[in-house]
Amino acid sequence: MKYNYSEIYEQELIDHVIPFWMKYSKDEVSGGYFNCLDRFGNVFDTDKFMWLQAREVWTFATLYNELEARPEWLEMAKHGADFIEKHGRDGKGNWYFSLAQSGEPLVQPYNIFSDCFAAMSFAALYKADPQEKYAEIAKDTFYNILKRQTNPKGTYNKAYPKTRNLKNFALPMILSNLSLEMEHVLDKKTVDDLLRTVIHEVMNVFYQEDTGLILENVNLDGSFSDSFEGRLINPGHAIEAMWFMMDLGVRLKDQQLIEKATEIALHTLEYGWDKEFGGIFYFLDIMNKPVQQLEWDQKLWWVHLEALVCMAKGYTLTGRAECKDWFERLHDYSWSNFRDPEHGEWFAYLNRRGEVLLPLKGGKWKCCFHVPRALFQVFKTLKNDQSA
Amino acid sequence: MKYNYSEIYEQELIDHVIPFWMKYSKDEVSGGYFNCLDRFGNVFDTDKFMWLQAREVWTFATLYNELEARPEWLEMAKHGADFIEKHGRDGKGNWYFSLAQSGEPLVQPYNIFSDCFAAMSFAALYKADPQEKYAEIAKDTFYNILKRQTNPKGTYNKAYPKTRNLKNFALPMILSNLSLEMEHVLDKKTVDDLLRTVIHEVMNVFYQEDTGLILENVNLDGSFSDSFEGRLINPGHAIEAMWFMMDLGVRLKDQQLIEKATEIALHTLEYGWDKEFGGIFYFLDIMNKPVQQLEWDQKLWWVHLEALVCMAKGYTLTGRAECKDWFERLHDYSWSNFRDPEHGEWFAYLNRRGEVLLPLKGGKWKCCFHVPRALFQVFKTLKNDQSA
Numbered sequence: 124m125k126y127n128y129s130e131i132y133e134q135e136l137i138d139h140v141i142p143f144w145m146k147y148s149k150d151e152v153s154g155g156y157f158n159c160l161d162r163f164g165n166v167f168d169t170d171k172f173m174w175l176q177a178r179e180v181w182t183f184a185t186l187y188n189e190l191e192a193r194p195e196w197l198e199m200a201k202h203g204a205d206f207i208e209k210h211g212r213d214g215k216g217n218w219y220f221s222l223a224q225s226g227e228p229l230v231q232p233y234n235i236f237s238d239c240f241a242a243m244s245f246a247a248l249y250k251a252d253p254q255e256k257y258a259e260i261a262k263d264t265f266y267n268i269l270k271r272q273t274n275p276k277g278t279y280n281k282a283y284p285k286t287r288n289l290k291n292f293a294l295p296m297i298l299s300n301l302s303l304e305m306e307h308v309l310d311k312k313t314v315d316d317l318l319r320t321v322i323h324e325v326m327n328v329f330y331q332e333d334t335g336l337i338l339e340n341v342n343l344d345g346s347f348s349d350s351f352e353g354r355l356i357n358p359g360h361a362i363e364a365m366w367f368m369m370d371l372g373v374r375l376k377d378q379q380l381i382e383k384a385t386e387i388a389l390h391t392l393e394y395g396w397d398k399e400f401g402g403i404f405y406f407l408d409i410m411n412k413p414v415q416q417l418e419w420d421q422k423l424w425w426v427h428l429e430a431l432v433c434m435a436k437g438y439t440l441t442g443r444a445e446c447k448d449w450f451e452r453l454h455d456y457s458w459s460n461f462r463d464p465e466h467g468e469w470f471a472y473l474n475r476r477g478e479v480l481l482p483l484k485g486g487k488w489k490c491c492f493h494v495p496r497a498l499f500q501v502f503k504t505l506k507n508d509q510s511a
Numbered sequence: 512m513k514y515n516y517s518e519i520y521e522q523e524l525i526d527h528v529i530p531f532w533m534k535y536s537k538d539e540v541s542g543g544y545f546n547c548l549d550r551f552g553n554v555f556d557t558d559k560f561m562w563l564q565a566r567e568v569w570t571f572a573t574l575y576n577e578l579e580a581r582p583e584w585l586e587m588a589k590h591g592a593d594f595i596e597k598h599g600r601d602g603k604g605n606w607y608f609s610l611a612q613s614g615e616p617l618v619q620p621y622n623i624f625s626d627c628f629a630a631m632s633f634a635a636l637y638k639a640d641p642q643e644k645y646a647e648i649a650k651d652t653f654y655n656i657l658k659r660q661t662n663p664k665g666t667y668n669k670a671y672p673k674t675r676n677l678k679n680f681a682l683p684m685i686l687s688n689l690s691l692e693m694e695h696v697l698d699k700k701t702v703d704d705l706l707r708t709v710i711h712e713v714m715n716v717f718y719q720e721d722t723g724l725i726l727e728n729v730n731l732d733g734s735f736s737d738s739f740e741g742r743l744i745n746p747g748h749a750i751e752a753m754w755f756m757m758d759l760g761v762r763l764k765d766q767q768l769i770e771k772a773t774e775i776a777l778h779t780l781e782y783g784w785d786k787e788f789g790g791i792f793y794f795l796d797i798m799n800k801p802v803q804q805l806e807w808d809q810k811l812w813w814v815h816l817e818a819l820v821c822m823a824k825g826y827t828l829t830g831r832a833e834c835k836d837w838f839e840r841l842h843d844y845s846w847s848n849f850r851d852p853e854h855g856e857w858f859a860y861l862n863r864r865g866e867v868l869l870p871l872k873g874g875k876w877k878c879c880f881h882v883p884r885a886l887f888q889v890f891k892t893l894k895n896d897q898s899a
Contacts, residue, residue, distance in 0.1 A: 159801075161800070168738065223674055227671075228671040230669050231669045279667060281608070281619045282617070282619070283615075283617055283619055286615045286617050351556060412549070412556065413547075413555065413869045413870060413874060417860060417869070418805035420862075475862070480808065481802070481805070481807075482801060486801060
């Protein structure tokens with residue numbers, strides 16, 4: 124590779140990204156984290172989103188577990204965990220979508236991904252500090268997710284029963300990551316069953332042999348639904364899921380799974396890349412019809428960062444030169460468009476041309492997660508690879 | 512004014528817009544209309560959204576009532592009305608959000624604006640063809656809206672009770688138009704009470720004296736909420752509401768209301784206009800913080816068309832030269848960016864630079880409504896005005 128990327132990504136993580144969150148995101152008054160930070164780190168809104176609170180807990184616990192056991196990182200993880208443990212759940216153990224600054228519930232638990240990231244965060248924290256209560260919260264939440272998985276939105280589901288029953292890719296995708304993240308707190312059979320199921324869902328049900336692409340929604344029987352939801356492609360989701368598959372391939376010593384995931388990711392990149400302005404589109408329609416999402420042509424931070432991780436892993440695990448080429452192309456695009464060299468962390472939302480659309484570092488959907496996780500994953504992956 | 516706009520708008524309506532819908536939107540097989548039409552009029556999706564079905568009924572009934580009693584327009588209105596009368600409501604008279612092509616419910620009645628536009632459409636149809644059942648559907652729906660208005664989303668409301676109770680501008684805004692649209696089927700006291708209430712809500716509660724702007728959401732007591740929702744400005748909504756207020760001013764012979772509405776509209780245009788690329792922004796934050804809406808900088812057809820109507824009315828009702836200037840600026844922008852001279856109708860979604868973002872003429876939120884209504888309103892307004 125052209126540069127010593129491993130070193131570059133490690134340095135970016137430690138010098139430019141983690142300090143931003145350590146300095147600006149801690150709410151010393153009410154506990155938990157400030158999620159909404161502008162370019163300079165100023166808090167522009169005090170709402171606390173459970174996705175993001177949990178993800179920041181996970182990030183600091185994981186850095187402590189896997190990068191370096193710095194006490195301030197563990198302390199930072201616990202600062203968020205204490206807050207969400209105290210305020211984050213309703214009486215049935217479902218995680219709210221958001222809380223007001225001091226912890227009053229704001230938005231009901233309609234979104235199962237709040238639960239996914241909560242489970243993931245307490246499992247990581249348990250690894251850092253093996254208090255039984257952390258494992259209990261992680262497990263209770265996890266089994267609650269499994270219970271809710273066939274109707275994740277519960278009473279907030281607006282689909283009329285039976286007319287068009289679709290299943291969505293996001294949950295099996297997240298579960299394929301969660302299964303490995305939670306392995307140390309679950310029994311072997313649960314993990315083995317789950318792995319088998321999610322790999323099947325991702326690689327056989329949502330993945331379409333004929334187009335070589337992954338659909339965001341399919342009919343319950345796996346068939347194609349010619350509807351807005353059924354035609355939808357989210358290249359970032361598919362590419363992120365492919366590095367989860369590669370991790371599972373490593374865990375299961377299944378080189379065939381790794382090769383297939385690499386192939387799908389490369390094809391999705393070719394398909395989703397904006398040939399005119401560069402970057403990966405946010406949403407596309409598999410029949411090339413107009414999508415519902417007005418933000419379809421925007422370039423999002425997480426899409427590009429997950430693609431970098433995927434190509435780094437694809438390269439070290441298969442040696443395919445296309446992965447190296449894509450990694451370098453994605454690196455050039457991302458570092459020159461998303462990175463903020465002046466004030467730390469990365470921008471989140473660019474317009475099609477790659478110009479900053481919203482000058483924020485944290486918001487309703489962005490927090491201390493994709494940037495540090497991806498920087499760490501790329502660093503770790505390329506460091507272990509002699510050829511890179 | 513520079514041109515004979517009245518003539519231009521009438522001709523555009525009759526020659527370039529209505530024929531598009533007459534030709535392409537009728538579903539001869541299942542009844543109702545196709546909502547999703549690409550640039551050329553091809554159906555790209557067959558889902559039927561109640562907002563849009565009802566709005567197309569309203570448009571054809573209103574053209575029949577107010578422009579010319581062409582039998583094919585009445586027939587077209589009834590074609591849609593028959594379909595939604597048969598399939599559009601649940602057992603309690605709430606209007607579904609969407610149906611599949613042949614009428615099976617797809618999305619539950621979570622959105623009260625489906626009901627608003629259904630009431631409006633049957634009231635207009637009753638004027639064209641005074642069958643008692645049309646008046647009944649309009650009235651039943653209208654009273655159901657009033658019953659639901661304090662919690663319009665019902666069980667689909669995700670807000671946790673009491674932490675942050677906001678009320679939204681859209682409903683009083685739509686009711687201020689609906690009150691006049693329904694006047695002929697309601698009793699006088701209901702209309703008078705409603706007019707008083709909605710004018711108060713729009714002009715005293717949501718309108719903010721200090722900034723001269725209308726907020727999209729306020730606390731139940733009318734105070735400002737420093738939250739994403741509370742800070743939100745939707746210039747198009749505010750400007751559209753101001754021509755509803757002008758209509759009410761005419762109806763109530765209240766010149767002061769007209770003057771105030773004109774002043775607010777002019778100020779909102781100044782505030783919402785994109786000084787760099789032209790056009791009106793879709794969403795802004797009153798404290799200039801990052802908004803949640805990724806589509807904030809896009810230029811939407813309805814925003815610009817409603818602003819044209821508002822400035823035409825403001826000019827003829829107050830004679831203010833700024834209204835004329837804004838009308839001409841909006842006309843130049845809209846006709847060169849939204850209008851499709853080749854295939855009829857107008858584009859809906861432009862990016863910040865004014866380039867077409869989605870090449871559709873009808874979609875989940877666009878149908879035969881804003882373009883024809885605005886063309887008709889501008890035509891009618893300027894035709895009656897000698898000075899224009």
